[in-house]
Amino acid sequence: MTSNPPDLVILEEIPFTVDEKGFFELLKIRPGSRHAAELADIFNEARTAARPKAAFAVAPVDDKSDDTVSIAGVRFKSRILAVNLKDANVAYPFIATCGQELEKWSSHMSGTLHSFWADTIKLLALGCAMGHLEAYLKERLGSAALSTMNPGSLEDWPLTEQKPLFGIIGGGAEKIGVSLTERMVLLPLKSVSGIHFISEEGFTNCRLCPRQHCDLRREAYEPALYTVRYGCG
Amino acid sequence: MxxxxxxxxxxxxxxxxxxxxxxxxxxxxxxxxxxxxxxxxxxxxxxxxxxxxxxxxxxxxxxxxxxxxxxxxxxxxxxxMNPGDAKSKGKVILATVQGDIHEIGKNIVGMILSANGFEVIDLGVDVPAEKIMDTAKTTGARLIGLSALLTTMVTSIRDVVETSRRAGMRDQVKIVIGGACTTETLCREMGADAYGETAIDALRIFNDYRATA
Structure with a gap:
């Protein structure tokens, strides 16, 4: 780990801690089946190549209004973010990624099945990066009450807000090999940007997201929450 | 049985x-x-x-x-099977819209459609509207599935609809959209014909279009 004073932290030595047995179960590949050996080879290749990474900034929350919040001098427009940060003095803008190494490795995969396997591996590597970052922050802050918002996950905070977010964390993104296209696609694709913050109430995007079919859903949708907690919708 | x-x-x-x-x-x-x-x-x-x-x-x-x-x-x-007995349900063009390079969702739809007897013409990712409509012209495919993951790509859906209109083919093709940023409302706003939240929805929609063609 290298720290870039004063505010940027780069996490480059993140282990790829994916359980092989669980991975096979996730992909519905039975031990001993014809595809098992093939998947084991792919998994071992990926395990060797994987270098998940993350970067975050320790940024002051310096101005708040009903619908906007300024972090490290960069203004974001989101009612939900503003409410979530109403008691916060510091926020932690971040980028996490599966890493360019896995992206490059997966580029030779062809066919729907192998591409899906590689995509799942990259998603799990991203999960390692996000999990490691969260654990690191919780330990550093001495608090388990860490919540996250991501631009583009909710209508209230659109994907275009990644641009100002890069205004804060762009240097860290560059160091871990993540770039943002003009149309707001993060590269490598299995990368995620957002803001971590301390919240005793707790927050997850899922509680405000109506999408039914989502393999990543962690909590149930609460339609009334927009009005009750955020006074909008 | x-x-x-x-x-x-x-x-x-x-x-x-x-x-x-x-x-x-x-x-x-x-x-x-x-x-x-x-x-x-x-x-x-x-x-x-x-x-x-x-x-x-x-x-x-x-x-x-x-x-x-x-x-x-x-x-x-x-x-x-005898030659000619393996009847296709029809051709479907699949593409991830211009600007977007996500492909897994589109590939899954393609796999489900193929498994169900459709002939899938997969144009890949970041596909310009003109290429989609040119393919519709040259192959005779009248069913088009567009994938868009991010909200910044929705204008590319409209581009396909407009390009089909300019080509005089709007009433000949059915444009079905799907992907994380798409909704029923967006479908109406963009002037597309149908929205499928999942690959199974897409199959149902294309089956319905085939039945009414």
Whole structure:
């Protein structure tokens, strides 16, 4: 780990801690089946190549209004973010990624099945990066009450807000090999940007997201929450 | 219903990639026609998987594996069919819209459509509207599936709709959209014909269009 004073932290030595047995179960590949050996080879290749990474900034929350919040001098427009940060003095803008190494490795995969396997591996590597970052922050802050918002996950905070977010964390993104296209696609694709913050109430995007079919859903949708907690919708 | 046909359904439902070949060969040995095996075994097996996916019992990995099981069975059946008997349900153009490079969702839709008898023309990712409509012209495909993951790509959906209009083909093609940023409302706003939240929705929509064509 290298720290870039004063505010940027780069996490480059993140282990790829994916359980092989669980991975096979996730992909519905039975031990001993014809595809098992093939998947084991792919998994071992990926395990060797994987270098998940993350970067975050320790940024002051310096101005708040009903619908906007300024972090490290960069203004974001989101009612939900503003409410979530109403008691916060510091926020932690971040980028996490599966890493360019896995992206490059997966580029030779062809066919729907192998591409899906590689995509799942990259998603799990991203999960390692996000999990490691969260654990690191919780330990550093001495608090388990860490919540996250991501631009583009909710209508209230659109994907275009990644641009100002890069205004804060762009240097860290560059160091871990993540770039943002003009149309707001993060590269490598299995990368995620957002803001971590301390919240005793707790927050997850899922509680405000109506999408039914989502393999990543962690909590149930609460339609009334927009009005009750955020006074909008 | 013959036990061997039920075994085909069961092999798809239980994602038995290693067993499907033997089961299909057994069906043929018992005198069942390839068409009957496809109609009563494979299609109905896929219906079961689709239902379980919609009910939340199965996930994307199950859908993909079910598609693989069907892919394993089809060459065995096609070999026994008379030329011309393997009727396609029709051509579907699939593309991830210009600016977007996500492909897994589109590929899964392609796999499910192929497994269900559609001829899929997959144009890949970051596809310009002109290329989509040129392909519709040259191949005669009248069904188009567009994938868009991010909200910044929705204008590319409108581009396809507008390009079809300019080409004088708007009333000849059906444009179906899907992907994380798409909704029923967006579908109406962009002037597309239908929205499918999942690959199973997409299959249902394309089946409906085929039935009313």
């Amino acid at each position: 013959k036990e061997s046909i039920l075994a085909v359904r069961n092999a798809i439902d239980t994602l038995d990639l290693d067993g499907i070949g033997t089961i299909v060969n057994q069906c043929l040995k018992e005198g069942l026609s390839p068409e009957e095996i496809i109609r009563e075994g494979i299609s109905k097996g896929l219906n079961i998987v689709g239902r379980k996916f919609e009910e939340g019992e199965y996930f994307l990995a199950d859908l993909i594996m079910a598609g693989e099981v069907v892919r394993e069975a089809m060459p065995i059946l096609k070999e026994k």
